[in-house]
Amino acid sequence: MLSKNRAYEIIDLITKSSRFYTTVTIAANETGLTRYAHSEIHQNVATEDAEVNIVVFDGEKLANVSTNVLDDDAILAALNSAELKLPLLQPSGMAFEELKDLAPIEVEDLDLGFESKWGISQRAKAVKAAVEVLEDGFELAGAFEVKHTVYAWGNSHGVRRYQSGSNAHVEVMVLHESGASGFNDCVFTTPDSLHFDEIVKFALEKAILGQNSISIEPGVYDVVLEPLAVNDLVSYTAYLGSNAKYHEDGLSPFTGKVGKAVASPLVTMTDDHTNKEVSGLAFDFEGYERQVLNVIDKGEFKGIAHDTQTAKHAGVSTTGHSMGYKGEGGIPFNIVVDKGNQTGSDLIKGLKRGLLVSRFHYMNVVDPIAGQLTALTRDGLFLVEDGKIVGAVKNLRFTDSIERILKNVDAVSEERITAPSFFGTNLVPGMRVKDFVFTGRTTIEE
Amino acid sequence: MKTEMQAVLKYLQSAGAEYADIRLVDTLVEQIETENQKVKNIANSRSRGVGVRVIYDGSLGFASSQDTVDLEKTAAKALEIAKASRELQKTAITYSKKEVFEDHYVTPIKIDPFKVPLEHKVDYLIKCERAMATSAELSKTEGIMIFQLQDKVYADSEGSFITQTLYESGGGIKAYATHEGDTQVRSYPNSFEGDFGTGGYEYVEDLDMLNYAAQISIQAYNLVRAEECPKGVYDVLIDSDQMQLQIHESIGHPLELDRIYGSELAFAGGSFVTESMVKEGFKYGSEHVTVVSDALTSGALGTYGYDDDGVKAMSVTLIDKGILKDVITSRDTASVFGSVSNGANRADGWQNLPIVRMNNISLLPGDFELFELIGGIEDGLYLKTNKSWSIDDMRVNFQFATEIAYEIKNGKLTGKIFKNPVYSGITPEFWASCDGVANKNYWKVFGTPNCGKGQPMQVAHVAHGSSPARFRNVKVGV
Numbered sequence: 001m002l003s004k005n006r007a008y009e010i011i012d013l014i015t016k017s018s019r020f021y022t023t024v025t026i027a028a029n030e031t032g033l034t035r036y037a038h039s040e041i042h043q044n045v046a047t048e049d050a051e052v053n054i055v056v057f058d059g060e061k062l063a064n065v066s067t068n069v070l071d072d073d074a075i076l077a078a079l080n081s082a083e084l085k086l087p088l089l090q091p092s093g094m095a096f097e098e099l100k101d102l103a104p105i106e107v108e109d110l111d112l113g114f115e116s117k118w119g120i121s122q123r124a125k126a127v128k129a130a131v132e133v134l135e136d137g138f139e140l141a142g143a144f145e146v147k148h149t150v151y152a153w154g155n156s157h158g159v160r161r162y163q164s165g166s167n168a169h170v171e172v173m174v175l176h177e178s179g180a181s182g183f184n185d186c187v188f189t190t191p192d193s194l195h196f197d198e199i200v201k202f203a204l205e206k207a208i209l210g211q212n213s214i215s216i217e218p219g220v221y222d223v224v225l226e227p228l229a230v231n232d233l234v235s236y237t238a239y240l241g242s243n244a245k246y247h248e249d250g251l252s253p254f255t256g257k258v259g260k261a262v263a264s265p266l267v268t269m270t271d272d273h274t275n276k277e278v279s280g281l282a283f284d285f286e287g288y289e290r291q292v293l294n295v296i297d298k299g300e301f302k303g304i305a306h307d308t309q310t311a312k313h314a315g316v317s318t319t320g321h322s323m324g325y326k327g328e329g330g331i332p333f334n335i336v337v338d339k340g341n342q343t344g345s346d347l348i349k350g351l352k353r354g355l356l357v358s359r360f361h362y363m364n365v366v367d368p369i370a371g372q373l374t375a376l377t378r379d380g381l382f383l384v385e386d387g388k389i390v391g392a393v394k395n396l397r398f399t400d401s402i403e404r405i406l407k408n409v410d411a412v413s414e415e416r417i418t419a420p421s422f423f424g425t426n427l428v429p430g431m432r433v434k435d436f437v438f439t440g441r442t443t444i445e446e
Numbered sequence: 447m448k449t450e451m452q453a454v455l456k457y458l459q460s461a462g463a464e465y466a467d468i469r470l471v472d473t474l475v476e477q478i479e480t481e482n483q484k485v486k487n488i489a490n491s492r493s494r495g496v497g498v499r500v501i502y503d504g505s506l507g508f509a510s511s512q513d514t515v516d517l518e519k520t521a522a523k524a525l526e527i528a529k530a531s532r533e534l535q536k537t538a539i540t541y542s543k544k545e546v547f548e549d550h551y552v553t554p555i556k557i558d559p560f561k562v563p564l565e566h567k568v569d570y571l572i573k574c575e576r577a578m579a580t581s582a583e584l585s586k587t588e589g590i591m592i593f594q595l596q597d598k599v600y601a602d603s604e605g606s607f608i609t610q611t612l613y614e615s616g617g618g619i620k621a622y623a624t625h626e627g628d629t630q631v632r633s634y635p636n637s638f639e640g641d642f643g644t645g646g647y648e649y650v651e652d653l654d655m656l657n658y659a660a661q662i663s664i665q666a667y668n669l670v671r672a673e674e675c676p677k678g679v680y681d682v683l684i685d686s687d688q689m690q691l692q693i694h695e696s697i698g699h700p701l702e703l704d705r706i707y708g709s710e711l712a713f714a715g716g717s718f719v720t721e722s723m724v725k726e727g728f729k730y731g732s733e734h735v736t737v738v739s740d741a742l743t744s745g746a747l748g749t750y751g752y753d754d755d756g757v758k759a760m761s762v763t764l765i766d767k768g769i770l771k772d773v774i775t776s777r778d779t780a781s782v783f784g785s786v787s788n789g790a791n792r793a794d795g796w797q798n799l800p801i802v803r804m805n806n807i808s809l810l811p812g813d814f815e816l817f818e819l820i821g822g823i824e825d826g827l828y829l830k831t832n833k834s835w836s837i838d839d840m841r842v843n844f845q846f847a848t849e850i851a852y853e854i855k856n857g858k859l860t861g862k863i864f865k866n867p868v869y870s871g872i873t874p875e876f877w878a879s880c881d882g883v884a885n886k887n888y889w890k891v892f893g894t895p896n897c898g899k900g901q902p903m904q905v906a907h908v909a910h911g912s913s914p915a916r917f918r919n920v921k922v923g924v
Binding site: 131 | 510512528709872
């Protein structure tokens, strides 16, 4: 794994050799991933890589090069190619501030305990143990990944940022020969918090419940969205609703709605990398410290995530949510949703007649301005009557708007899970939502 | 390098490996983005590394590293992983037979895109943007070009040694118009990042973006002022630029044999297609639906010399006049199926294990003139350019949005356009409703450079050819 010393050596080599103001971003990772299907391992992989991104500035011109060939000659050749490009470039129309005199940010959470506890052999043994206790007719599929990452950032003025971290990501699907399935998807930031058998147990219960599913008509139903289903919704809400570039271009469903109600008062979501359960990156890819950003506060839209360019256009300061120097606005990717005061069981008990949604599949944006999303249910859709699950239902497609869904939230669970989002992890509860719009069925024979 | 690679293969065999291969991949990418007639980003990247795949006692191990000097270290890691995989291996992995090749394949190009001066490429995109901006009142314009050069060296323990130099080029432009709180976009030659193929800078020249800039600009201006697309059940004509994603999602993915066998179930999903449906000739669509997997299509983004199993590129018929005939395979999946690989096992870069990927999955042209297809629609819509997509995990229920719909009444285009069209369907029912495909004069291939699959997530470059096709009784609107 790339050490902090080596990362800083690379930054120094580049910035001291450059004739211009220059920033360097380094992203390195070591990943081991075990994939299984039909209760056996079918893919087992390990990879390591480290990439250096160099951005050289000359006024409004910037040249951007990346390489993963990390000997000094190759790094200097990359720098040279960036400098040679500058005279050929047109001004970008973007002026970037040179960061100076900032205290370093150094977060070192690299937990090598993951490797000793969940290395290649241990992952295989854990999956095997889970398979051995499954009854006939059930199979296991999924992926078990352990990842170590290093991010470093530096510039010509000696500003330095460094963060290392580790996590494990486990996906488990239990399938029954009838076609019923259950799923669980969790991210763990400490090796001891991962209990593979418990992850499997949750998915197994769903697969057992999911048998003998019936078909129902699409239409408007009250629903309980389990945390994995909420996670997809929250990820899109943050991505479309909070990105300053979408606001600038008039493409966000929350354009012009700062300070206005876009959700139920029960909904509060914050982009918070400091929360230990999400363990997010402390700085962005323009070198700025990431701010904790309140996106929705008790239903009211609050927070637009900026990079330096959208911030300049809006006449505010960057919130430290840049993904680079491309002027793409800010992207929040460690959303923490406040927990509610009901248990997951309470959410179901509160449904007179409705559906329990385990997760969604292939969520996508139909119309960004309307905030209209679509997705299919997957791995467990259940009919609830008088507060009890009465049977499994075949998958349905929903198409509905973010704002309408969030405004119809009438309860939030105490329990939350850490689940993967587009670029990071979110901490999300379950939610009960009234009048959720399902628009299609998924079975061929119907 | 050949000597070093073969030495490592010998080391793995001496350590007990039944099979091993090594891929060295070195990839250069240049991406140029402009927005509102200014350069937004110019990025050059290089990624070089090695991937080693090992079969030991019927179990698979794969390791990859950016270290291209100490190959044996990565090979030893792959062997260690293969041994650990035996812990939970019920069925030994076997590879179907293939020919042994020593060969070098190079994408035919006329103009090396990396030798075209940067300022020329930037100037061209700015000119396209200027043409859009001066043709209609727009809120934003964008342009993009992306070029890739990939050198691959492949060696396996069966004796193959294959080198490939693969060029890709492409780009696109977009016009955004805003009116009364709404924003609409028109793209050329396709949505998202445009259109891409294997080839040199001539591929971008052939797109002729400058000549289409004014057209999409005016369309965007009119579209944002247009009525919402009506809802109901309509006969629809779907243009090639939307057909490419329709084919991708509802034919390409469900016919990948690893999905059929459940290897992707926990992530991307499976397929409604079963092994018996293939062997018994399932009726996938109407007699107008003939679909090929063709890695030899000239200039298409999924065209190559050899896949990452070292299998020579080929063309196979997947659906013949509506009847399912074949599936997309790798050596390991073909072995289970009792056939030989049709050369569609590909990895994203050096980092990843090859998995079954589409190459160029295309709907063959029919016999119709476009006016005949339009003439057969009493009340319907002509849908163009993908805006959104979603399909369930078994590839049955799909929903697509397109950028624009043109009204068809009494067999003629009325000149009226609608915004925000959405249509949905059930895969085999939809393809059964196809009652005409335009002829070869209308046939176009579009490259899709962002097909995601696998864990860790891999991105494949694929393509789809089609002529505009007509479908009856399609649900429009949500």
